[in-house]
Amino acid sequence: MPKGMNQKFKLYRLAQIMLAKTDDDHYITMPEIMSALKEYEITADRKSIYTDLRDLEALGIEVAGEPVGNRYHYHVVSRPFELAELKLLVDAIQSSKFITERKTNALIKKLERLVSKYEAMKLQRQVYVSGRIKTMNESIYYTVDAIHNAISENKKIRFQYFQWNVKKEMELRHNGAWYHISPWGLSWNDENYYLVGYDSDAGQIKHYRVDKMLHIQMSGEKREGKQYFKRLDMADYAKKSFGMFGGEEQKVKLRVENNLAGVIIDRFGKDVMMIPEDENHFTVNVDVRVSNQFLGWVFSLGEGVKIVSPEEVLERMNREITRLIRQYMSFRKAT
Numbered sequence: 001m002p003k004g005m006n007q008k009f010k011l012y013r014l015a016q017i018m019l020a021k022t023d024d025d026h027y028i029t030m031p032e033i034m035s036a037l038k039e040y041e042i043t044a045d046r047k048s049i050y051t052d053l054r055d056l057e058a059l060g061i062e063v064a065g066e067p068v069g070n071r072y073h074y075h076v077v078s079r080p081f082e083l084a085e086l087k088l089l090v091d092a093i094q095s096s097k098f099i100t101e102r103k104t105n106a107l108i109k110k111l112e113r114l115v116s117k118y119e120a121m122k123l124q125r126q127v128y129v130s131g132r133i134k135t136m137n138e139s140i141y142y143t144v145d146a147i148h149n150a151i152s153e154n155k156k157i158r159f160q161y162f163q164w165n166v167k168k169e170m171e172l173r174h175n176g177a178w179y180h181i182s183p184w185g186l187s188w189n190d191e192n193y194y195l196v197g198y199d200s201d202a203g204q205i206k207h208y209r210v211d212k213m214l215h216i217q218m219s220g221e222k223r224e225g226k227q228y229f230k231r232l233d234m235a236d237y238a239k240k241s242f243g244m245f246g247g248e249e250q251k252v253k254l255r256v257e258n259n260l261a262g263v264i265i266d267r268f269g270k271d272v273m274m275i276p277e278d279e280n281h282f283t284v285n286v287d288v289r290v291s292n293q294f295l296g297w298v299f300s301l302g303e304g305v306k307i308v309s310p311e312e313v314l315e316r317m318n319r320e321i322t323r324l325i326r327q328y329m330s331f332r333k334a335t
Contacts, residue, residue, distance in 0.1 A: 006040060006041045006042050007042060007043075009040070009042070010037065010042050010044060010048075010052065011052055011055060011056070011059075013037060013040045013042055014033070014037065014049070014052050014053070014056065015056055015059060015061055017033065017036045017037070018053075018056065018061065018063055018074070018075075018076050019061065019076060019079075019116065020116055020117050021036070021116060021117065022074065022075035022076050022116055023075060023076065023115065023116040023118060023119050024075065025118070026075065026116060026118050027066075027068075027073035027074060027075045028073070028074055028075065029071050029072070029073060029074070030046055030049065030071070030072065030074070033049055033074070034046075034049065037049075053065075053074065060080075061076060062076065062077040062078055063075070063076055063077065064077045076116075079114060079115065080114065081114050081115075083115060083119050083122065083123075086111050086114060086115060086119075086123060087122075087123065089111060090108055090111060090123055093107050093108060093111075094108070096191070097191040097192065098140055098191070098192060098193050098210070098211055099140075100140070103141065108123065111123065139214070140193070140210055140211045142216075143159075143210055143211075143213050143216050144186065144193065144210060146216045146217075146218065147183050147186060147195055147210070147216070148186075149218065150183050150218045150219075150223075151183050151184065151185070151223075153218070154222055154223050155218050155219055155220070155221065155222065155223060156180060156181065156182050156183075156218075156219040156221045156222070156223055156224070157180075157181055157183055157197075157216055157217065157218055157219060158178045158179065158180050158181075158216070158217050158219055159178070159179055159181075159213045159214060159215060159216040159217070160172050160173075160176055160177075160178060160179070160213075160214045160215050161173045161174075161179055161208060161212055161213060161214070162212050162214055163212065170214075172214075179199075179208070180199075180200070180201070180219065180221075181195070181197040181198065181199055181206070181208070182197050182198040182199075182200065182223035182224045182225050183195055183196075183197045183223070184196055184197050184198060184223070184225065184229045184232075185197075185229075186210070187207065192209055192210070192211065193209070193210035193211065194207045194208060194209060194210060195207060195208045195210055195213065197225070198223070198224055198225025198228060198229070200224050200225070205225070205228055205229075205232065248289065248290055249287060249288070249289050249290075250287070250288065250289075250290050250310065250313060251285055251286070251287055251310075252285070252286055252287075252288055252290065252307060252309070252310070252313055253283060253284070253285050253307070253308040253309045253310075254283065254284050254285075254286065254298070254305055254306065254307060254308065255277065255281055255282075255283050255305070255306045255308050256274075256281060256282055256283070256284060256304065256305050256306075257280060257281055257303075257304040257305070258280055258281065258282060259304070260301060260304045260305060261274060261282070263301065263304075264284055267297075268284070268286050272284055272286065273285070283308065290313055290316065292320065295316065295317050295320050298317065299317075299320075299321075
């Protein structure tokens with residue numbers, strides 16, 4: 001590139017140098033700035049650099065100079081994100097199950113560009129906090145984007161839905177049939193993204209794991225089911241569905257040991273009314289979609305939680321317990 005062309009990028013290169021090489025704990029001197037510019041084949045005198053450092057403020061980059069001995073030390077004063085804020089974002093990305101490993105690394109690399117090279121090293125140490133299982137569907141980001149676009153344009157979507165088989169292969173459900181759904185929202189539940197929409201053929205609200213949706217397309221048809229979503233609280237919908245499994249919504253009364261109050265609040269929120277029963281127990285009435293997943297949640301809490309009513313839910317729990325006993329008794333006999 002001709003020398004004159006390099007000079008045109010002086011302010012841009014100066015911004016790069018200041019952002020990459022300085023922060024609250026790391027400074028750069030005027031000779032070091034001139035040397036760094038020289039690496040880009042850009043020559044500059046002190047006076048023009050002083051002017052350029054002031055001009056950076058118009059770009060939102062505030063630079064401060066502090067006298068240290070017989071020299072001034074320069075550094076970037078503020079950035080769009082503080083290091084602590086970026087660490088939170090990195091942790092959120094790393095811990096998100098629906099973001100693939102490759103996309104996780106790419107996103108974190110982009111966040112590293114928002115801080116100096118020294119602070120970027122601190123972010124890198126955050127990357128390895130968790131070895132959790134990640135989704136393998138690389139197209140999930142485009143699927144989420146397509147859903148948002150369809151919602152904003154009030155259009156239906158069509159997609160295929162898959163499940164994993166025992167050979168660890170993607171297997172299209174319903175022989176590859178296309179699902180035609182009116183999208184109304186996205187829900188985050190049990191570390192997965194779900195599309196919540198209206199199925200016109202079934203005449204009911206349904207939800208779908210976003211990372212299991214393939215080949216999503218926007219339809220030319222307008223969305224349906226608005227009347228159902230007018231009275232639907234999306235957060236409440238997710239709260240009532242254990243593992244986002246369906247089931248008939250019922251009000252269930254639970255008898256709970258006091259030491260499990262935190263478990264109840266975590267699951268149903270602080271607004272839930274806990275009525276003291278005796279010194280060691282309280283009762284609570286919760287609206288849930290009764291499914292085997294809900295029964296499994298109650299079962300996992302052992303003697304600490306007991307279903308009191310309604311009778312049909314209590315009977316369903318007893319049937320499930322009987323089935324499990326038979327299943328494992330027969331397994332023991334077989335082995």
